[in-house]
Amino acid sequence: MITETRVKIDWDSLGFDVVKTKSMFKATCPIDGKWSEGSLVPYGTIQLSPAAGVLNYGQGVFEGTKAFRTVKGDVILFRPDRNAQRMAFSTKRLCIPEMDTEFFLDAVLKTVQDNIDYVPPYGKGSLYIRPIVWGTAPALGVRPVSEYTFMIFVSPVGPYFKGGVKPLNLKVSTQFHRAAAKGIGNAKAIGNYSASLFPLMKAKSEGFDEVIYLDAIDGKRVEELGSANLFIYKEGVIRTPALSGSILEGVTRNSVCRIASDILNIPVEETDVDITDVLKAEEVFCTGTAVVVTPVGKITYQGETTTINGNQMGSVTEKIRQTILAIQRGEMNDPFGWIFPVNQIFKR
Ligand SMILES: Cc1ncc(COP(=O)(O)O)c(C=O)c1O
Known part of the structure; x- marks a missing residue:
């Protein structure tokens, strides 16, 4: 229409x-x-x-x-x-x-x-x-x-991934890193994105939506996707990789941490997250301006595929997604002062 x-x-x-x-x-x-x-x-x-x-x-x-x-x-x-x-x-x-x-x-x-x-x-x-x-x-x-x-x-x-918010099918990259420790991974530098193109295209040609990158020191801890941050939920706690210097500090990442702890009363830990923890999680989701909050349904690591939450969006992911969208669309009161009306931006 x-x-x-x-x-x-x-x-x-x-x-x-x-x-x-x-x-x-x-x-x-x-x-x-x-x-x-x-x-x-x-x-x-x-x-x-x-x-x-x-x-x-x-x-x-x-x-x-x-x-x-x-x-x-x-x-x-x-x-x-x-x-x-x-x-x-x-x-x-x-x-x-x-x-x-x-x-x-x-x-x-x-x-x-x-x-x-x-x-x-x-x-x-x-x-x-x-x-x-x-x-x-x-x-x-x-x-x-x-x-x-x-x-x-x-x-x-409209949506970043074609087909709306269906759970993503991700590949853990063991062949390529996105960013080095003490490099420019925490800056939104264009070079970080050119470095991610080859692994991304390879993953796409294998049927995946995006790539999960591991840390460049020992390759055990997850860092983020090529264009989004990563979260896991297990036993009542949300965890996301701590900002190590090679991870981009996402605006959505910070917003999700605040929504989870201050509105939904779910404890949030910014900590080391091993790939093995991700594979055992009850829910996995990624966050970013473009993807908002998108569930992860399948993760392939070292050739083996793990299905997360039956390849469905989990209830915690759903609540967080709905809350951030409701704030952005003015459907609920913004308790954090995050919304800048376009006609009053400097009157705050
Ligand atoms: C590498 C990377 N990580 C994380 C994010 C998420 O950041 P934000 O929530 O500020 O969009 C993005 C997207 O902008 C990104 O490119």
Whole structure:
């Protein structure tokens, strides 16, 4: 069904793909400068030197957050302050001028406001927001380049995995690691994602949805998926791998920990989680802006497949998923102050 708005989009068949929108935000900053100014420009292609730092040495980071249409029809952002903080961390780690959190939030707000017609109707999806920062000046030798470009584009999205929220079929990678201890796994650096493509495509060709990565020190502890954090539930306790330095500190991960402990009264432990613990869990699920909270139904490790909870979404996973969605959609009171109304972001 095509819902009548000023843009013609079939909201019912949205996937997780790029949809061209009206505008995007663009700002530049010299290496020794501060992030300021910038403006909205029509959505479209950009020009880059072939010697740009991002193209040659991977000097690039990004973020991912969403705007939602609530049950009352308002447009809200979910914890964009956490994305701003993580962007500040990631930029610093890659020798990019540290992102100013207020500047980031203001740019996100302006981009969403200008593309408000692309926020799907209530319950039909969300507007995915993709801020990126790249080294755009040229350099031949390996070094931080002299100028950086910050852009934000948006795209209306539906579910990340095709077929809705059916439990995922995951492969534990024993051949590849995602990130090294003391490396850049805890930054949202583009290189982490290029490293994950080969294992991901290999797993997909074998019929899996995604990959679970183990730690790069002894390969016993689970870290995360290529694009989501991992949780297990057993005997009344939720556990998720502690932030070791090689795991991305997910906004959804933190939100799930708070929802479980503060709303559902389920104890949460951030600790070492061995792969053997995962295989014995009553429920396993993954979390992320794109996947929200998605159950894991099958895990293949060293050629053997374990079915979790009869390949069904468990009741704890379901409760957590429903609670976070209800907060994001304005269906329940937000006890944490996570919701930023798009028209009042700085009045909080
Ligand atoms: C590697 C990785 N881990 C975890 C996450 C989940 O983070 P968040 O909940 O902030 O989206 C993502 C996705 O953004 C990711 O790419």
